[in-house]
Amino acid sequence: MADIIATLQKQHDELSRSEQRIAEIVFEDKAFAVNASIIELAARADVSPPTVTRFCRRLGCNSFSEFKVRLAQSAFIGTRYLEPEIKVSSAQEVIDTVMGRAQSTLNVLHENVDPAVVEKIAERILKAKMIYAFGSGGNSSLFAHEVQNRLFRLGLRVAASEDHSMQLMTASTLSEEDMVIGLSISGRNRELARALEVAAGYGAATASVTKGESLVAQASQLSLAVDLPEGTDVLRPSSARYAFLAAIDMIAFLVAIRRKDSAIEPLRRIKRQLVTYRDEDDTQVLGD
Amino acid sequence: MADIIATLQKQHDELSRSEQRIAEIVFEDKAFAVNASIIELAARADVSPPTVTRFCRRLGCNSFSEFKVRLAQSAFIGTRYLEPEIKVSSAQEVIDTVMGRAQSTLNVLHENVDPAVVEKIAERILKAKMIYAFGSGGNSSLFAHEVQNRLFRLGLRVAASEDHSMQLMTASTLSEEDMVIGLSISGRNRELARALEVAAGYGAATASVTKGESLVAQASQLSLAVDLPEGTDVLRPSSARYAFLAAIDMIAFLVAIRRKDSAIEPLRRIKRQLVTYRDEDDTQVLGD
DNA sequence: AATCGATAAGAAAATAATTTACATTCTGAA
DNA sequence: TTCAGAATGTAAATTATTTTCTTATCGATT
Structure with missing residues (x-):
């Protein structure tokens, strides 16, 4: 079940004018929307209650209260992220902001990720005898x-x-x-694109996790698109990190499942080495 | 505004017998409670609707719907993802699982992170002339x-x-x-603990982001606790990654805010270098 | 420009949900 | 046992929500 705010953003263009007005208010003041009755919300958007009901239906909810519940489930988390410039100063605000952005970023990825591509990349990884992961710059x-x-x-x-x-x-x-698997947030890493092309020229398989349609995406045979709005505030930490981590997580997890039997043994060995060496508690995280 | 589930647990003893029955059901099946009408919930608890209203009031809500909203907002809703063994095989299931775990992990962190510690670590970072970040093993x-x-x-x-x-x-x-800032998921990295103690012995400030009460935590002056249940399935990707990333995010973000003026210039410079060198579109992510 | 069809939106009625007011039933102490 | 007080339920009142039906609006076509 997708995040309602993400759905709202995605479907924004398909909404009628009145519905967009409702969307606007929901977006601007989630705290109000989540607590208001359908009548209050309708009044504030200057529409009739039935229009609000229709708005909820369009978003995939069966009723206004289902909408409110879904909003409450995401509003809490997402509130801060979507508003570009919020005054943040206390530690608690920083925490809420960081969490909100991380959650929202993950939601956006969840909405947009293409399972078929994940599958194809995982399959290809399983066939390769050797894999090279390329990425440059602090993040990639x-x-x-x-x-x-x-x-x-x-x-x-x-x-x-x-x-x-x-x-x-x-x-x-x-x-x-x-x-070769290329990683790039911006997709504008020319050298990486070149390396991918050269690799492909020599017959190697190439895949990337990067911005859709970008230079790097175009230079690779398979590309998992991770498209995220990046704010302009230079102080803003790149929340894209979470999405990329998740994208890699998905690929690796699927690879693990597809080769389940042969994957368990190496993991077991790694673990045994660590446990023997470090201490006896084998619940510790693999490799810290 | 406190978490409603927490309130529920805290006030459990002060509830009447019927109210405790309602509490029981809410607790056992939050998904039901959040979607049910007051009549359905009353029926399931074998009480009358007014008792449910009274129950909500006792928990500090003005109405049943306010209760539902607060319940929906409760982070505990997300914890269903932490349930251990879900059969996963298709790419879509992998995606949903990865996202669910990431979200849950972030929720757990959000619930437990101590703002005061984040603040203290950030303040200390600002005072240091030089910072060393230590961590070993694939993740840390x-x-x-x-x-x-x-x-x-x-x-x-x-x-x-x-x-x-x-x-x-x-x-x-x-x-x-x-x-010195030490990073360790397990907190059992003896060498890191030793390094932190040695650094402190020579007068350096020490902080860590690691499991609470752990060896590494005890070896450092300041420690941001990141306590997460880690599953036992060896194939499971460590979702702790997201929480650590977020924890670091929080600290760095707060540092950035606290020294706002002096932080903008270096960022501007980094960006200008990258843009000049790579291409003219300056919306790209800092350092890819 | 007139008309048709489709879509959007509101009004009013119907339905459903929730709360209030009040009555009854418990519970435990004197 | 009896009574005060709390707890709970019943039924009515209120309020909220949805449905149905009608009107308005917009764009395309003639």
Whole structure:
């Protein structure tokens, strides 16, 4: 069941004028919307109650109260994120803001992610003899290491690189047995796009997790689109991080499931090593 | 406004017998309670509707619908995702599972994070002349780099290390002007705990983001507790990642706000370099 | 420009949900 | 046992919501 605010944003253009007015108010003042009766909300939007009911139906709810419940379930979390410039100063406000943005970002990804692409990338990973994860810049290099971190636990051969030159050189040594996964938030990493093309030129499979339609997306055979609105406030932490982590999570999780039997043994071994070495409590997280 | 489920548990003993029966049902099946009408809920608890109204009032709500809204807002609603073993096989199920766990993990963090500690760590970071972020193992080393990635953008001096030996050697060179931030999911990283103690021994400030009460937490002066239930299924991706990322996000965000004026300039510079070099569209994410 | 069809939106009626007011039934202490 | 007070239910009143039906609006077509 999708987040109602996300649905609201997505369907905004398909709403009638009155409905958009309701949407506006809901969006602007969720605290009001969540507590108001249908009559109050209708009055404030200057429409009739039946229009509000129709508005709820259009959003996939059976009734106004179902709408309110769904709104309450997401409003709490999402409130702050969508409003561009909020005054934030106390620690509690920072916490709420960070959480709100993270949640909202994940919701946006959830709404837009294409299962077919996740499936295809996972399948291709399973076929590869060796996998290279490429990403540069503070964030995307992190993602490359995350890919490595996740896949090696499944007993796959995988290397990560954040170095453009290494990426390019590596790409030119590949063959049909190899696969390159490119990571880029912006999708404008020219060097990465080049490396992907070179790799493909030598027969390697290429995939990316990046902005849809971007340079990097176009340079790869498979591309999982992660499209997120990024604010303009320079102080704003890039909440895209959560979405990329989740995207990688999805791919890795599916790979794990698809090769379940052969994946358990490497994990067991890693775990045993860590436990033996560190202490006896084997509930600890794999590899910290 | 307190969480309604928490209120429910706290006031449990002061409720009458019928009210306790209602509480029971709400607690057992929140999904039902949140969607049911007062009549349905009353019927299921085998009480009359007015008793339900009285129950709501006792919990500090003015009406049944206010109660429902508060219930829907309760973070506990999200915890259904934490239920251990769901059979997952299709890509869509994987996506839903990954998203659900990520959201739940974030909810748990949101519930438990201590704003005072976030504030203290941020304040201490602002005082330090140099910051070292230490973490090892696939996940925690990622977090160390995340700390570095976030703080250098604010114009702070920061280095990350995932190497135990380097951490220990570095720790022994520090002074009052330095600060070490230790990252560990499990909190059982003995080498990290040692490095933190050594650093403190030489007068450096020490903080950690790790499991509460753990070895690493005890070894540091300030510790932001991130306590999450970790499943036992070895195939399960560690959703703790999201919570740690968020925890770091909170600290970095607060640091950014506290030194707002001086933080904008470094960010502006980083951005200008990237834009000039890469392309003209300056909406791209800082550092990809 | 006139007309048709489709969609949107409101009015009023019908229905359903919730609350209030009041009556009854318990419970436990004197 | 009896009585005060709390707890609960019944039924009425109120309020909220939805349905049905009508009117208005807009755009396309002739």
